[in-house]
Structure formats: C-alpha cells, structure tokens
Amino acid sequence: MSEKIVLYYFDGRGKMESIRWLLAAAGVQFEEVLLTKREQYVKLLNGRTKIDMYTEGLNDLMEMRMILPFKKPDEKQAHIGVIQGKATSRYFPVYEKALNNSQYLVGNQFSRADVHLMEATLMLEELFPTILSTFPNLKAFQGKMRSLPTISKFLQPGSQRKPQPDDVYVKTVMEVLNIQIP
Secondary structure (H helix, E strand, O other), X not given: OOOXXXXXXXXXXXXXXXXXXXXXXXXXXXXXXXOOOHHHHHHHHHHHHHHHHHHHHHHHHHHHHHOHHXXXXXXXXXXXXXXXXXXHHHHHHHHHHHOOOOOOOOOOOOOHHHHHHHHHXXXXXXXXXXXXXXXXXXXXXXXXXXXXXXXXXXXXXXXXXXXXXXXXXXXXXXXXXXXXXX
C-alpha cells in the first residue's frame, strides 16, 4: 500500500508518541487526525471494535488450523472435522454476511481484519479445497484481495510466505520449545 498511515489521537504525546517514534525511525510517513470531539472518538471506537472483533474471531479459527500438525495421529481426523464444522457453521457465515454489499469487512477501507480473513480462507482451502463453495461473498472477497499488487506479490513463489507445516517444521518447533512428544 502506498497510502500514508493515518494516526488518530489527541494533540499531545500520550500513548501515540511511541508509535510516532517507531514510524519516524523506520522512515514511514504518516498523517494525523487530531481528536477534538467526542463524536470523532465514538465513530473511531465503533470501527476499531469491529476490526478487533473480526480479527479475534479469525485468530481463533486460524489457531485451530495451526495446531493440527501438532496433534497426535489418532486425534488429527477428529480435529479436522471440528475445524471444518466450526469454519462453515460458526465463522464463515459471519464474514459472508459482513461482506454482503461491501468490499471490506469494516467500512470502505482495507484493515488488518481483511488481511487475516484472506490468510484464514487460504489456510482452510489448503485443507478443504471446496470450503468456500457455499460462500460467494468470501470467494469474491478472496479474488479482490488477490488482485491487490502487494497481496499478489506475497502469494507468488519465492516470497516470504511459508509453506504448510511439515514434519521437519513440527520437529523443530517441538525441539526449540522443549516439548516432549508423548
């Protein structure tokens, strides 16, 4: 994204000053919208709350998928069923509805919730290739996200995107974290 980062805060240091420092040190240009009225804060809070809600739900869903390689062989099949069931009955219907007549999950701007949704849908398609077949809004959203130059580049071979976990990955994680396989 070539757009400038926009910071919303009061006309003072507070908790935002550390972020200003980090952005300045990294050479990232940013703009500020100074909060001077309660209505600005309430509007911002409502939009940020939705982003956080969607992101936390996606984190829960992705965690179910991420722990799959670490399950015992006799537990994996049952866990796969749990993932598919919860994705299609609990999580995806919420995002499908949110994307009805909307390009993004919250408002008219791209947010971290959109990135997490893209990641989650791709992760689950690796496990269940047709999982989005009954979710046309999610499928269309995924297509729009793929067309963004930065996302398209990240999906290309040779990017820093990591492959699905394999046995070597699982063994390395277990050794580094000093977790004994029962």
